[in-house]
Amino acid sequence: MNILVTGASKGIGKVIAQEMQGLGKVFVTGRNEDALRNFKNYCVCDLSKDIITLIDYIKANNIDVLINNAGEYIYGGLETLNGDDIQRLYQTNLIAPAKLSSAAISYMKENKWGRIINIGSISGVMGEAYASIYSSSKAGLLGLTKALALELAEYNITVNTINPGWVETELGLNSIDESEFSKEEIIDCIPQKRFVKPEEIAKLCRYLISDDAKGITGQSINICAGLSVGI
Numbered sequence: 001m002n003i004l005v006t007g008a009s010k011g012i013g014k015v016i017a018q019e020m021q022g023l024g025k026v027f028v029t030g031r032n033e034d035a036l037r038n039f040k041n042y043c044v045c046d047l048s049k050d051i052i053t054l055i056d057y058i059k060a061n062n063i064d065v066l067i068n069n070a071g072e073y074i075y076g077g078l079e080t081l082n083g084d085d086i087q088r089l090y091q092t093n094l095i096a097p098a099k100l101s102s103a104a105i106s107y108m109k110e111n112k113w114g115r116i117i118n119i120g121s122i123s124g125v126m127g128e129a130y131a132s133i134y135s136s137s138k139a140g141l142l143g144l145t146k147a148l149a150l151e152l153a154e155y156n157i158t159v160n161t162i163n164p165g166w167v168e169t170e171l172g173l174n175s176i177d178e179s180e181f182s183k184e185e186i187i188d189c190i191p192q193k194r195f196v197k198p199e200e201i202a203k204l205c206r207y208l209i210s211d212d213a214k215g216i217t218g219q220s221i222n223i224c225a226g227l228s229v230g231i
Contacts, residue, residue: 001023001024001025001064001065001209002024002025002027002062002063002064002065003020003023003024003025003026003027003063003065003067003209004027004028004029004058004061004063004065004066004067004104005017005020005026005027005028005029005067005069006028006030006067006068006069006070006096006100007029007030007047007069007070007071008029008030008036008039009028009030009031009035009036010030010032010035010169010170011167011169011170011198012069012119012164012167012169012198012201013028013030013067013069013119014035014038014198015198015199015201015202016067016069016198016201016202016205017039018202019199019202019203019206020065020067020205020206023206023209024065025041025061026039026041027039027041027042027043027057027063028041028042028043029042029043029044029045029054029070030042030044030045030070031044031045031046041061043057045057047091047092047096048088048091049091051096051100054100055099055100055103058100058103058104059103059106059107062107062111063103063104063107064104064111064113064114064115065114065115065116065117065209066100066101066104066114066115066116066117067116067117067119067205068097068101068116068117068118068119068141069119070092070096071092071093071119071121071134072088072089072093072134073131073134074089074131074134075130075131076130077130078133081133085133086133089133089134090133090137090140092137093134093138093140093141094137094138094140094141094144097141097144098144101116101144101148101159104116105152105157108155108157109152109155109157112155113155113156113157114152114155114156114157115157115158115208116145116148116152116157116158116159116160117159117160117161117162117205117208118141118144118145118159118161118162119162119164119201120138120141120142120161120162120163120220121134121135121138121163122163122164122165122222122227122228123138124136124137124138124139124140124141124142125139125163125222125228126228138163141161142161142220145159145161145218145219145220146218146220149217149218149219152217153217153218156214157217158208158213158216159217159218160208160216160217160218160219160220161219161221162201162204162205162208162221163220163221163222163224163228164223164224165190165195165196165222165223165224165225166186166187166190166195166196166224166225166227167195167196167198167201168195168197168198169198190224190225190226190227191225191226191227191229191230192225192226193225194225195225196224200223201223204221204223
């Protein structure tokens with residue numbers, strides 16, 4: 001297996017990339033080259049900008065497991081966001097995963113095997129006030145996942161989305177700082193009264209890659225400590 005994890009310089013992506021070690025050849029991408037040097041195979045790329053270099057990298061390395069993890073979050077009313085903010089979030093969270101998946105599919109079809117895992121968000125399932133662009137971009141991943149799963153099913157390629165809730169990462173903690181709620185108030189609204197650990201998401205990725213999960217495709221899997229169920 002040739003596994004590519006985007007957004008692997010920190011947070012969920014870094015933990016996923018570490019979990020992939022031993023399953024195959026691991027490739028990573030992100031914006032911080034210093035952080036990526038922890039991995040042997042890396043490509044420096046900002047998914048909000050030109051990603052031609054990364055597309056070429058995917059094709060050159062015959063990627064057959066693509067984990068679209070990179071994402072960006074902005075908290076604020078829609079009327080407060082400028083055009084650049086809106087474009088950047090859609091580009092990073094939805095357009096880039098679509099383009100990268102497109103780049104990987106030809107080899108997967110030829111090989112008659114592949115795995116695409118999109119890291120979405122519970123905000124894309126439920127909606128989140130003052131995060132409309134983030135929520136809608138992640139909701140778009142769900143539609144992409146279902147349609148692409150249908151297109152690729154006969155080639156033994158599965159496509160799934162994992163939707164984390166609040167995760168104990170730098171991005172998760174920063175989004176608390178941007179919101180009007182404290183960490184304690186947020187935890188009080190989570191049924192399990194805790195944040196999800198990045199390792200939980202990484203181990204779910206490991207399972208979805210395995211042959212044991214070959215019948216799981218087109219699915220939206222929530223890993224949110226019960227947040228999607230209600231309060």
